[in-house]
Amino acid sequence: MLPVIEVRNLDLNYDDFVVMRNLNFSVQKGDIFVVMGGSGCGKSTLLKALIGLKEPATGDILYKGQDFWKQDNIEQQKMMRRFGVLYQSGALWSSLTLGENVALPLELYSDLDAEQVREVVALKLALVGLAGYADFYPSEISGGMCKRAGLARAIALDPDIIFFDEPSSGLDPLCARMLDDLIIQLRDTLGATIVVVTHELASIFAIGNNSILLDSESKTMIAMGDPKDLLNNSQDHRVIQFLTRGEK
Amino acid sequence: MPLEKLAFDYSQPKTLRIKLSGDWQITAGLPGIEEVASQLCAHTDIQKIYFDVSQMTKWDSGLVSFVLELIKDCQAKNIQVIREGLPQGADKFLTLALKVHGNVVPHQIVGESFVNRVGGGIIRIMQGMCLLIDFLGEITYAFIRFFTGKAYFRWNDFITIMKKCGADALGLVSLISVLVGIILAFVGAIQLELLGAQIYIADIVGIAMVRVMGAVMTGVLMSGRTGASFAAELGIMQTNEEIDALKTLGVNPVEFLVMPRVLALIIMMPLLTIYADFMGILGGLIVSTSMLNINPIEYLNHTQTAVKLNNLWVGLVHSLVFAVIIAVAGCLRGIQCQRSASGVGEATTSAVVTAITCIVIATAIITYVCQVIGV
Numbered sequence: 001m002l003p004v005i006e007v008r009n010l011d012l013n014y015d016d017f018v019v020m021r022n023l024n025f026s027v028q029k030g031d032i033f034v035v036m037g038g039s040g041c042g043k044s045t046l047l048k049a050l051i052g053l054k055e056p057a058t059g060d061i062l063y064k065g066q067d068f069w070k071q072d073n074i075e076q077q078k079m080m081r082r083f084g085v086l087y088q089s090g091a092l093w094s095s096l097t098l099g100e101n102v103a104l105p106l107e108l109y110s111d112l113d114a115e116q117v118r119e120v121v122a123l124k125l126a127l128v129g130l131a132g133y134a135d136f137y138p139s140e141i142s143g144g145m146c147k148r149a150g151l152a153r154a155i156a157l158d159p160d161i162i163f164f165d166e167p168s169s170g171l172d173p174l175c176a177r178m179l180d181d182l183i184i185q186l187r188d189t190l191g192a193t194i195v196v197v198t199h200e201l202a203s204i205f206a207i208g209n210n211s212i213l214l215d216s217e218s219k220t221m222i223a224m225g226d227p228k229d230l231l232n233n234s235q236d237h238r239v240i241q242f243l244t245r246g247e248k
Numbered sequence: 249m250p251l252e253k254l255a256f257d258y259s260q261p262k263t264l265r266i267k268l269s270g271d272w273q274i275t276a277g278l279p280g281i282e283e284v285a286s287q288l289c290a291h292t293d294i295q296k297i298y299f300d301v302s303q304m305t306k307w308d309s310g311l312v313s314f315v316l317e318l319i320k321d322c323q324a325k326n327i328q329v330i331r332e333g334l335p336q337g338a339d340k341f342l343t344l345a346l347k348v349h350g351n352v353v354p355h356q357i358v359g360e361s362f363v364n365r366v367g368g369g370i371i372r373i374m375q376g377m378c379l380l381i382d383f384l385g386e387i388t389y390a391f392i393r394f395f396t397g398k399a400y401f402r403w404n405d406f407i408t409i410m411k412k413c414g415a416d417a418l419g420l421v422s423l424i425s426v427l428v429g430i431i432l433a434f435v436g437a438i439q440l441e442l443l444g445a446q447i448y449i450a451d452i453v454g455i456a457m458v459r460v461m462g463a464v465m466t467g468v469l470m471s472g473r474t475g476a477s478f479a480a481e482l483g484i485m486q487t488n489e490e491i492d493a494l495k496t497l498g499v500n501p502v503e504f505l506v507m508p509r510v511l512a513l514i515i516m517m518p519l520l521t522i523y524a525d526f527m528g529i530l531g532g533l534i535v536s537t538s539m540l541n542i543n544p545i546e547y548l549n550h551t552q553t554a555v556k557l558n559n560l561w562v563g564l565v566h567s568l569v570f571a572v573i574i575a576v577a578g579c580l581r582g583i584q585c586q587r588s589a590s591g592v593g594e595a596t597t598s599a600v601v602t603a604i605t606c607i608v609i610a611t612a613i614i615t616y617v618c619q620v621i622g623v
Binding site: 048092 | 400405408484485488489490492493494495496497498499
């Protein structure tokens with residue numbers, strides 16, 4: 001079966017500075033794929049390349065067999081509409097209410113009338129536990145609620161792939177756990193493929209069924225597979241150290 | 249006194265025992281390692297250094313940083329520093345500090361030659377020009393899409409922006425324009441009174457305000473107020489990944505964020521300029537009637553006669569050009585903003601400086617062109 005995402009020989013640079021090189025992995029439909037690695041190792045840069053914000057130095061990123069960076073601008077934008085992205089800070093548009101934030105993608109890319117848009121917005125907000133918050137501005141709610149509202153916006157168009165950038169960061173353990181549960185529910189209900197960039201071990205083991213581990217020293221991926229299998233079977237001390245917080 | 253905190257014992261061969269006494273906290277005034285270094289220069293046979301802290305009363309990271317500096321200095325001189333005599337906490341602290349020091353690659357500042365710096369500066373200017381042309385092209389394309397009904401345009405946002413950069417600025421524009429009118433009238437009055445031609449103050453204030461000063465003062469005010477606000481808003485959106493969120497949704501940030509701001513300012517600037525013209529004339533009227541005993545009706549009649557329609561058109565052309573300059577400078581700097589608090593500050597400053605500089609240059613060019621074509 002054709003993978004939903006396939007990355008081949010990917011190198012990522014900032015001018016002359018090499019961030020990552022020789023990345024090769026694939027993500028199957030329905031996977032919760034975790035990109036792991038220490039702070040500053042290039043996880044977010046990889047995510048930017050995956051969601052079409054940063055062009056790779058070399059290599060290919062294929063979505064269902066279609067090479068993203070070899071498409072023209074219009075085709076790239078069409079492909080991007082099939083992505084939902086939850087940014088680290090939520091990245092809600094601050095001048096719009098939560099309802100307007102979720103409604104914007106629907107107004108842009110669906111044929112729904114205003115009443116139908118309102119109904120879908122209410123549904124998406126309810127899905128993330130924010131029913132009744134449609135008229136609040138991002139500045140009026142907590143960080144955790146902002147993330148959930150960001151998630152509601154990310155799933156507004158029922159995307160095929162949902163990307164999460166550090167979903168648990170800045171959240172208390174209960175909120176983080178709730179978000180993890182929500183990610184699994186989204187995979188199960190929407191049938192979406194999920195890509196999560198994180199270094200939170202609790203989340204990694206709770207949700208991930210496939211992963212890669214990026215290493216800042218060798219500037220490439222040093223492990224791939226189910227995080228639990230990596231913990232139990234990996235012979236690489238760097239992998240074990242990361243997955244046990246350096247305790248083994 | 250710092251020096252009293254250090255004493256040196258050479259009783260054992262090839263060994264220096266440093267006696268630390270008193271308070272070794274950062275706030276207590278500590279000696280530098282120069283004192284130890286000078287002792288080591290005087291006794292070149294020293295191979296080991298020990299510490300005696302029996303007389304030391306208090307310590308904190310001041311002691312640790314002193315010993316750390318000493319260790320680094322002694323490493324270069326092949327002298328062994330024995331940390332056994334130090335307090336246990338200080339020793340742990342040092343272990344941690346030395347571990348960190350060992351891993352850090354020192355940041356090297358490479359000096360650039362004059363030619364490199366000049367070349368680099370020219371390249372940056374050229375890159376800036378290319379970015380500006382690119383940005384102007386994107387704005388033009390967004391306007392084409394808008395006028396052909398293809399752009400996604402939120403009228404609510406547009407009206408809010410118009411209110412912010414128009415109605416909300418009226419107070420400030422009123423104050424400054426009245427004061428500019430008063431200043432112009434005062435300056436003119438001193439000279440014209442000598443000739444007994446005070447009534448011509450109406451001509452001076454009227455023509456100056458309508459032709460150029462109303463637009464220039466409004467432009468400068470709007471650069472500091474609206475241009476800075478555009479840069480800060482977009483800069484913070486860049487920092488908060490809001491612009492990335494638009495891009496991943498397939499929405500062109502120029503179309504969604506920049507075009508409404510440019511359009512709002514293009515509409516509001518001429519209106520504000522006309523308003524500023526009236527306020528400036530009012531300022532001149534206040535000075536003329538209160539200090540020079542000129543009849544207000546006579547003043548207004550003189551103004552009406554002196555200010556021709558072409559003066560108004562020249563003023564409006566100024567205001568339109570300034571509107572584009574302010575909006576483009578503010579939005580461009582905001583979009584280019586680095587993702588940090590200082591980046592937003594720099595973007596805001598840069599937007600204001602760019603806009604005011606360009607306003608002055610544009611004024612000079614428009615004035616010259618008007619002179620040449622006889623308007």
